[in-house]
Amino acid sequence: MEFEDAGEVSVDLQIWGKSRGLDEERYPLVCHLLDAAAAMRILWRDVVSAGMRRWLARQMEVTVDHAGRLLEFWAGLHDIGKITPSFQRQVSVPHGYPLSPDDRKVGHDVAAHLWLASALQQAGYADGRRTPVARLVAQLLGGHHGCFHEVDPGKVRLEKRPYLGIGNGLWDEQRTATLKTVQSVLGSPEPPPQIGRDAAVLACGLIILADWLASQIPFIKRRLKHRPVSGDLASLRSFFRGSLAEAPKLVADAGLMRLRLRGGSFEQEFPFPPNALQAGIAEKLPGLVTGPGLLMIAAPMGTGKTETAFHAARIIGDVAGTSGIYVALPTMATADQMYRRLSEYLGRRSPDPAALTLLHGMAWLSPIYSMLEGKEQAEDAGEVSSDDEWLRTAVTEWLLGAKRGLLAPAAVGTIDQALLAVLPVRHNVLRMLGLAHKTVIIDEVHAFSPYMRKLLAILLSWLGQLGAPVVLLSATLPRHVAQELSAAYLGRDGNAAPPDLEQTYPSWTYVQRDMPKPVTEAVPVPEKDRRELAVSLRPLTIREGDLVDRLPALRTELQPLVEEGGCAAVICTTVAQAQETYRALRGWFADLAEAGHEPPELRLLHSRFPAQQREKITNKVIAAFGKNGKRAKPSVLVATQVIEQSLDVDFDLVISDLAPMELLLQRAGRGHRHKGNDKSRPGWAATPRLVVLTAPGGDTPRIPEAWKYVYPHASLIRAQRLLTKQGADPISIPDHVQGMVDSANPGDGIGPEDPLLEGFESAEIERIGANLVELQAADMLGIDTPESLKHLHRITDREVSEELVSTRFDADSVRVLPCFVDQDGTYRLGAADGPSFPQPNEQGRFTRAQRAAVMRHTIPLRAKLVEGRGEANKPPEEWGKEPHLQNLVLLPHRVAENGQIETVCIRDQVFLLDSEQGLLIEKK
Structure with missing residues (x-):
């Protein structure tokens, strides 16, 4: 495909593309388009992996070099929708361009989608065997703000363009001139015979990346000094060469590169034999x-x-x-x-x-x-010029946060x-x-x-x-x-x-x-690495109100530790039960001290400690029970599931509430984990052992409601019956693992006739139903698979933000900030005598250190627990512009004149931050 040089209509440099942060100057749109094309050329050359380049080329049925040139060209068209009255009138409309009171406001991304569909057809883009190439390329370019649009450009007649905010006449002439000029500058790559929707997804991602790189204000300011004085083809070719010369540094400074790893054997990669x-x-x-x-x-x-x-x-x-x-x-x-x-x-x-x-x-x-501490200028160094407020936020997140990361x-x-x-x-x-x-x-x-x-x-x-x-x-x-x-x-x-x-x-x-x-x-397992895991079942007593009494069983199981030393982990199902168990053990250990016996050290770890306190506790736990832990003193750690996957720790004994079978085996792996500790283990802990605190009732267990809230009832019944069936025989690791895991996890095909659930068939039906609800929710919320994707706009939804969706089912959560309010109304962090809330500077901004100081006192919590919160639970008004602070839920503890700390009530929940136990939550 080759257009004649765009000499008939020169590109108008009055058509601006960037204005924000440029000190009243305007950056010509065509310059930004060529910058983006230059960034794309370097991304394709230096960043995009060889495998992805080959894959995209195959999907377009072109060579790798040709695919790169097409992406350059498309990047050079992404903002062509800014040549519209609805966009240009935001700052200044070039002289002579027609305006109409009927012009609608339309996003320039939508405008690009609408206009390019027909423009690319006129430029020679024909429909492929499976997809309409022109419309699909237009749609992927219209998605460069991160959201594809469901519009049918084929139904938009030329005479309707003014009413859509696109404009015709001189507006249309400039769009055409810009397209032809960009195409000529970039060497007029032939259209692809084909492009799939999956390839369009990756192409759009690359164009967003090139756009963001080329939109950084420091880069634009440097290029402003070299903007052409004329919109003729020769001047713009010269400008593009300058952009291309700067693009490698632009990409490198962003931290983008290919990862290279030295080849070699396992022994060469790691300092130990495999x-x-x-x-x-x-x-x-x-x-x-x-x-x-x-x-x-x-x-x-x-x-x-x-x-x-x-x-x-x-x-x-x-x-x-x-x-x-x-x-x-x-x-x-x-x-x-x-x-x-x-x-x-x-x-x-x-x-x-x-x-x-x-x-x-x-x-x-x-x-x-x-x-970044104390270097707030780093936040501005990569600031992006955009006249769309949400894009500035998104790009800032890309440079310093998840989207870029x-x-x-x-x-x-x-x-x-x-x-x-x-x-x-x-x-x-x-x-x-x-x-x-x-x-x-x-x-x-x-x-x-x-x-x-x-x-x-x-x-x-x-x-x-x-x-x-x-x-x-x-x-x-x-x-x-x-x-x-x-x-x-x-x-x-x-x-x-x-x-x-x-x-x-x-x-x-x-x-x-x-x-x-x-x-x-x-994988063959040497005899020295095989383990016989002894499992003991300890039925618990359930008191009135569904309260689980662990202390009698724990006194029995921990008595050897008290007398001879060693370390043990007690894993509870819920935070509240862990806190209750900690208090019970603390009382027992206090009695030991009064009787003249040195009690074991007692620690508590769960998710409801303020962030910095949880980090400190975690570090102490690793120091005590990690691979090279200091295990001299008898110790007991009471914890929740946080030690299941989060910590590389080793205990002489693991005691766990009943849980699904695979999780019990995972928890058992926290016992006798490191062979280097075997010589120091006390005599009572010579072999690996797991104690499971089970529900009372034998073969017809009465599972506590709190346990069923966390785990499926059927999974707990299966686990208890499997362990009961195992009897006194140890579990052979690894020989018995797969069989036990498969028996405890039959999928959703067996149904209620599973013999392990005899008498509890309704629990299995409930489990299958709950699973189906989760699967249906994921089906409804998740995007189409590549095989089923028929419409590109189904990939994104402009009404859906990351705050409104969850990657975990029914896990709507908030971060709460327990704080203390003294007699003069000062809000303080951490304690009644802690530091006061930070104050913004004259520009209303907070430093990173100030934000961090607040966030380190926060706790993640299920949103349901703070439903019904009121004005007293809202953060200060000056936090409203800080993304990290604006959605916090305050739990203000009033400090009485005598120093007494008052609890916080939200509807029927009572909250109290305890310095030793973390956040306590009870019903009124």
């Missing part, structure tokens, strides 16, 4: 990999799955042509720990310094971002950051882009609810289609879950037969879309 799992994958996986694939690893706790995943990701990534890593974890705490491990690995294996980001809601409080060459974060790519939120295509050119490692898959697992299946279908390798890690992986996830990656819909997996435990399975069948390899 175990059986690691050696098997290192030896056999290279012979299986011919392209992107899915590797699933199911192995016991403490078998080095993380190092195995790093090594495997490098092997698959090298063949698939990816150039980055994202490690997804279930919690913020696990992500924080993984950040350090991946950083050490990259430090050894990457020849170039590579940006490594940490991604979760509180990542900005992490010490790794402390270099997922585009870094390496990243660690929660699974939520990845699942947002398959929810219909604005800029999800940018998240998809960030994942698609990486190898994605997802840990602790067994911890996912049906809702999260369904979203994960949608994500896997996209990653499989886009050619991104995935490594899934799990301590225990039920067969039906492994089949479901592998089918999703292979692109099989729910009606197709799932892949036949020959699962053993421990094992690993590898699948590719072009493989005839999955390959599963059993």
Whole structure:
């Protein structure tokens, strides 16, 4: 395709594209378009992975070089909708351009979509075999603000354009001149024969990235000095050469690059010899990999799955042509720990310094971002020029937060950051882009609810289609879950037969879309690594009001620890029960002290401590019970599920409330975890042992309501009956694990006739029904899979924000700020004599340190617990412009004249921040 030079109508440099932050100057639109094209050329050359470049080229049925030139051209058209009266009149309309009182206000992204559909057809874009190429390219360009639009440009007649805010006459002439000029400057690339909707998603993500890079105010100010004096083709070609010269630094300064990892054996990558799992994958996986694939690893706790995943990701990534890593974890705490491990690995294996980001809601409080402390100018350094308020917010988040962070060459974060790519939120295509050119490692898959697992299946279908390798890690992986996830990656819909997996435990399975069948390899377990886990069942007493009395059982089980030393973990189902258990043990230990016996140390850890206090407690727990912990004194830790996945800790004894079978096995892995501690264990703890606090009633257990609220009733019945059936026989690790996990997790196909649920059939029906509700919610909220995607606008919804959707089912949460109000009305943080609330500067802004000081005192809480909150629970008015502070829920504790702290009441809930136990919540 070749247009004649646009000499008939020169580009009008009065048509402005950027104004914000430019000191009353206007940046010509065509200059910004050429800047974006220049940024795209460097992104394609230096950042986009080889695998993604090949994949996009195949989807367009062109060469890799041609695909890059097309993306440059499209990036050079993304803002062409700004040549409209509705946009230009925001600041100043160039002289002579017609205006009408009937002009509607239309977003320039929508205007680009409407106009380009017909303009690209006139430029030679024909319909492909599967998709209307011109309309699809117009739609992806109209989505450059992160949201695709459902409009049919074919129904928009020329005479209607003025009434849509697009304008005709001189407006149309300028749009055409700009299109022809950009095309000529960029070498007039031929239209693609074809482009799929999945390729349009990635193309849109790349164009958003190029636009954001080229929209940074410091860059625009530098380019303003070189803006052309004329809109003729020669001048604009010269300007583009200047933009192209600056673009490599622009991209590099943003921290964007390809991650390179040195090749080598496992022994070269890690400073220790491989175990059986690691050696098997290192030896056999290279012979299986011919392209992107899915590797699933199911192995016991403490078998080095993380190092195995790093090594495997490098092997698959090298063949698939990816150039980055994202490690997804279930919690913020696990992500924080993984950040350090991946950083050490990259430090050894990457020849170039590579940006490594940490991604979760509180990542900005992490010490790794402390270099921003006191450097508020860093927030302005990357400020973007845009006349759309929401875009300024989004870009700021990209530069310093999650939306930018997922585009870094390496990243660690929660699974939520990845699942947002398959929810219909604005800029999800940018998240998809960030994942698609990486190898994605997802840990602790067994911890996912049906809702999260369904979203994960949608994500896997996209990653499989886009050619991104995935490594899934799990301590225990039920067969039906492994089949479901592998089918999703292979692109099989729910009606197709799932892949036949020959699962053993421990094992690993590898699948590719072009493989005839999955390959599963059993992992031999040396005799020295086998364990016989003794399990003791201790029925509890349930008092009036459904209160669980653990103390009698705990006194019996912990007596040897009191007499001979050692350490134990007591894991409770709810925070309130953990607090109650802590108080009961504290009373017993106080009695011991009064009787002249030295009591064990007692610690409490759960999610309802203020953030900084929880961090301090966690660090002390790791120091005491971690791999090289100081275990000299007898100690007991009372905790909730937070130690299930978050901490690498080792106890002589684990005592746990009844829980689903796979979680009990996970918790048992917190006992006798590190062989280096075996010599120091007391005699009573010579062998691994798990004590399960069960419901009373024997074979017809009466499960406490609080336990059924957290876990499915049927799962608890199955676990208790499986353990009862096991009797005094120990559980052989790993031989018994897969069978027990599969028996406890039959999927939704067995139905209420399961013999393990005899007498509790209604509980199974309830479980299946609850699962279906979660699956339907994920189906309704999640985006279409690539195989079922018919309309690109279904990918996003402009009415849906990240605050309105959840990656976890029924997990609507808020952050509460317990604070203290003294007699003169001063609000204080942390304690009655703590620091007062921070005050903004003259510009109404807070420093990062001030924001962090507040957030470190906050606690995550289910939103239902603070329903009915009133004016007293709203943050100060001056916090209203701070994204991190504006939605906090205050829990103001009044301090009486005598120093007494008053509780906080919200509807029927009573709150009290206790310095030792965290936030206490009771009903009135």
